[in-house]
Amino acid sequence: xxxxxxxxxxxxxxxxxxxxTLLEQQYRAQQAKWHPDRFVSGSDGERLAALQHTSxxxxxxxxxxxxxxxxxxxxxxKCPEDMRKPPLKLEHAFLLQQMELREDLEELAQxxxxxxxxxxxxTVDAELTQYWQEFANEIDKQDWCVAxxxxxxxxxxxxxxxxxxxxxxxxxxx
Amino acid sequence: MVLFSIAEPGQGRxxxxxxxxxxxxxxxxxxxxxxxxxxxxxxEVIADAxxxxxxxxxxxxxxDGTHNVGEAALATLSGTTISSSKRLxxxxxxxxxxxxxxxxxxxxxxxxxxIETAAGPISPVQVAADILKELVTRAEKSLGxxxxxxxxxxxxxxxxxxxxxxxxxxxxxxxxVLRLLSEPTAxxxxxxxxxxxxxxxxIYDLGGGTFDVSLMRLHKxxxxxxxxxxxxxxxxxxxxxxxxGWMLQQAGVTEVDVVEYRQLSQQARAAKHALTTAEAVxxxxxxxxxxxxxxxxxxxxxxxxxxxxxxCRRVLRDADLAASDVSEVVLVGGSTRTPRIHEKVKAFFGRxxxxxxxxxxxxxxxxxxxADVLVGNKYGEAALLLDVIPLSxxxxxxxxxxxxxxxxxxxxxxxxAQEFTTFKDGQTVMSLHVYQGERELVSDCRSxxxxxxxxxxxxxxxxxxxxxSFQVDxxxxxxxQAEEMTSGVKSSVVVKPSFGLAEQDIAGMIQTSMQNxxxxxxxxxxxxxxxxxxxxxxxxxxxxQQDGDSLLSAxxxxxxxxxxxxxxxxxxxxxxxxxxxxxxxxxxxxxDFAARRMDAGIKAALAGQQLDTVGDSL
Numbered sequence: 001x002x003x004x005x006x007x008x009x010x011x012x013x014x015x016x017x018x019x020x021t022l023l024e025q026q027y028r029a030q031q032a033k034w035h036p037d038r039f040v041s042g043s044d045g046e047r048l049a050a051l052q053h054t055s056x057x058x059x060x061x062x063x064x065x066x067x068x069x070x071x072x073x074x075x076x077x078k079c080p081e082d083m084r085k086p087p088l089k090l091e092h093a094f095l096l097q098q099m100e101l102r103e104d105l106e107e108l109a110q111x112x113x114x115x116x117x118x119x120x121x122x123t124v125d126a127e128l129t130q131y132w133q134e135f136a137n138e139i140d141k142q143d144w145c146v147a148x149x150x151x152x153x154x155x156x157x158x159x160x161x162x163x164x165x166x167x168x169x170x171x172x173x174x
Numbered sequence: 175m176v177l178f179s180i181a182e183p184g185q186g187r188x189x190x191x192x193x194x195x196x197x198x199x200x201x202x203x204x205x206x207x208x209x210x211x212x213x214x215x216x217x218e219v220i221a222d223a224x225x226x227x228x229x230x231x232x233x234x235x236x237x238d239g240t241h242n243v244g245e246a247a248l249a250t251l252s253g254t255t256i257s258s259s260k261r262l263x264x265x266x267x268x269x270x271x272x273x274x275x276x277x278x279x280x281x282x283x284x285x286x287x288x289i290e291t292a293a294g295p296i297s298p299v300q301v302a303a304d305i306l307k308e309l310v311t312r313a314e315k316s317l318g319x320x321x322x323x324x325x326x327x328x329x330x331x332x333x334x335x336x337x338x339x340x341x342x343x344x345x346x347x348x349x350x351v352l353r354l355l356s357e358p359t360a361x362x363x364x365x366x367x368x369x370x371x372x373x374x375x376x377i378y379d380l381g382g383g384t385f386d387v388s389l390m391r392l393h394k395x396x397x398x399x400x401x402x403x404x405x406x407x408x409x410x411x412x413x414x415x416x417x418x419g420w421m422l423q424q425a426g427v428t429e430v431d432v433v434e435y436r437q438l439s440q441q442a443r444a445a446k447h448a449l450t451t452a453e454a455v456x457x458x459x460x461x462x463x464x465x466x467x468x469x470x471x472x473x474x475x476x477x478x479x480x481x482x483x484x485x486c487r488r489v490l491r492d493a494d495l496a497a498s499d500v501s502e503v504v505l506v507g508g509s510t511r512t513p514r515i516h517e518k519v520k521a522f523f524g525r526x527x528x529x530x531x532x533x534x535x536x537x538x539x540x541x542x543x544x545a546d547v548l549v550g551n552k553y554g555e556a557a558l559l560l561d562v563i564p565l566s567x568x569x570x571x572x573x574x575x576x577x578x579x580x581x582x583x584x585x586x587x588x589x590x591a592q593e594f595t596t597f598k599d600g601q602t603v604m605s606l607h608v609y610q611g612e613r614e615l616v617s618d619c620r621s622x623x624x625x626x627x628x629x630x631x632x633x634x635x636x637x638x639x640x641x642x643s644f645q646v647d648x649x650x651x652x653x654x655q656a657e658e659m660t661s662g663v664k665s666s667v668v669v670k671p672s673f674g675l676a677e678q679d680i681a682g683m684i685q686t687s688m689q690n691x692x693x694x695x696x697x698x699x700x701x702x703x704x705x706x707x708x709x710x711x712x713x714x715x716x717x718x719q720q721d722g723d724s725l726l727s728a729x730x731x732x733x734x735x736x737x738x739x740x741x742x743x744x745x746x747x748x749x750x751x752x753x754x755x756x757x758x759x760x761x762x763x764x765x766d767f768a769a770r771r772m773d774a775g776i777k778a779a780l781a782g783q784q785l786d787t788v789g790d791s792l
Contacts, residue, residue: 028396031558031560036648037558037648051647054648058584059589059590169487
């Protein structure tokens with residue numbers, strides 16, 4: 001299955017770094033042209049085309065706006081073949097570290113204190129910065145297999161960050 | 175009747191200027207509703223005959239089957255008066271956990287609510303339709319003709335069933351809906367187009383019964399909703415209820431009847447309004463008299479305000495932004511007049527909130543501007559709205575779990591697909607149950623539709639590949655399709671969630687409404703005929719007085735008088751056809767008299783000063 005290239009669809013260079021202003025400009029320009037509101041009195045065919053195209057645009061925009069999904073998409077576009085190869089295994093040390101961070105979160109979940117969560121949040125943020133840097137380097141070197149491994153690490157950490165956010169939301173809502 | 179009718183200059187000549195299409199924006203609110211119209215990029219609300227733009231969202235149903243809307247419904251206490259029914263739209267009994275000044279019953283089957291009234295059970299959809307009709311009548315009178323389309327606003331946080339219920343109400347009212355528009359988005363359009371606001375803005379919209387918050391980016395006519403949230407059952411009504419609760423507690427009363435409750439609610443609302451400027455206000459119930467201070471009001475309502483701020487926090491997080499990234503905070507909705515809200519919102523966002531447009535009107539104004547664009551009246555650069563779905567959409571998987579297919583705050587239109595497989599060997603049918611909500615268990619989410627994919631070829635468990643696609647169009651309407659990929663078997667459903675009314679019920683209501691329209695039309699015809707008959711009678715009476723004796727024989731005069739007598743009796747009746755018939759008859763009878771009067775008139779004129787001129791022209 002070939003992946004539709006969202007970078008090409010929105011006319012922005014495929015890269016790990018993102019020119020957000022350019023992305024927004026391109027997206028808005030295409031939406032202005034294709035939005036179903038522009039075809040309210042158009043033919044059925046036109047309306048369907050508008051619906052389909054803007055759905056794609058929205059999908060592309062949402063994907064490229066989110067750093068993690070953009071990274072996944074970049075790898076899918078750049079190197080679809082490597083998905084068929086057996087994936088590289090994550091290092092033992094990384095997995096062990098993740099388990100420890102998870103345990104920390106579980107313990108902190110008992111305290112119901114946003115302040116107590118802060119050190120863990122900072123650790124995760126710092127890790128994320130470091131792994132994003134590594135990932136960008138791997139992409140630059142076009143080292144796709146290693147980059148895919150790097151992406152997995154990022155996914156782990158982003159999930160952890162998300163769970164911290166969820167926990168905090170729950171406390172703040174109560 | 176040629177002789178007696180004198181057309182006023184200009185009348186009767188239809189307005190033949192450039193035909194703009196007539197489209198309005200309607201804010202169908204919990205406590206008040208409004209209608210507005212836009213022309214040349216400027217919007218204004220349409221007021222009723224008394225100059226009031228706000229129509230109380232109140233309908234009174236009487237035992238004789240008629241109903242009153244708005245102020246008329248508030249004026250008397252007879253029948254059943256229904257207020258705040260927007261909170262019941264698309265809802266079931268289980269959703270309503272608070273006291274209402276009227277009684278609800280559950281429909282059989284889907285458990286959606288009906289309201290018990292003096293005219294029998296009424297659906298909240300019908301109530302909404304009656305309010306819509308009232309507004310449309312007002313608009314049509316003001317704009318001088320039938321509407322080509324309307325934009326109706328709904329709280330951003332309305333789910334599919336609430337949106338569908340709103341659409342059904344519009345259908346019953348006989349309206350062409352150009353778009354359902356989120357209230358905060360409409361407010362943003364008004365501020366963006368009218369006040370040229372740009373940047374990352376928060377629209378904080380607290381109405382009578384609903385709270386909405388939208389985070390938007392406004393940039394050169396593009397209105398992009400980044401995230402939206404809120405609570406479709408939280409609003410100023412809750413403040414009133416809290417005040418009533420406090421009054422009853424202070425008075426040591428535990429139970430009140432429906433009428434008393436309504437009076438207490440009105441008193442509570444008045445007290446709340448008074449506290450906008452006053453520091454304290456006196457209230458009373460029975461023999462009890464007390465004072466409600468601002469400080470007490472704050473303790474009563476702070477919990478609700480904090481809940482709105484939590485929703486703001488969630489919205490910021492969804493968009494991955496901080497409160498400091500927000501460049502403007504706009505207050506919308508009548509309830510934001512409460513100073514405490516101003517105060518707390520200011521503290522939360524660290525900036526003075528904006529409320530330069532009338533918070534009651536701003537939503538209707540924005541809706542009108544968008545209606546004008548959608549109906550095809552070209553004016554300048556059209557604004558583009560990029561809206562989102564407020565709640566995640568998904569299907570039930572094994573164990574009653576919610577599998578989200580389209581996450582909340584996805585920009586619409588959107589298409590997403592996901593593959594599922596069979597659970598049992600040889601399974602040929604797969605049941606797809608569509609839900610909306612954020613919770614993990616489907617039992618905590620709202621059921622939208624249930625449909626089956628049949629004819630899956632028998633395979634071992636896990637071998638079938640069923641691709642389920644969700645598509646939400648620009649109106650926020652969902653269509654779900656399922657396809658077994660190895661065999662190509664397909665099934666799809668346009669989600670029309672149950673909201674207490676089956677499709678045939680809606681069809682029935684539309685028909686009733688059309689019959690009513692026919693009855694309304696017949697009544698209007700009758701009134702017209704009566705007026706016409708009376709006008710002829712009056713004119714003929716005058717003519718008889720002037721020239722009756724000189725121009726008519728006694729017989730002729732008697733015949734005319736008899737015909738007049740008959741018509742006089744007829745106009746007092748309700749028989750339009752009979753009136754028309756007799757008017758026509760009188761018209762024929764008097765034609766000769768009319769001709770003679772004209773001749774006499776000409777002769778008199780010719781005999782007078784104009785004789786010379788006549789001679790000249792010969």
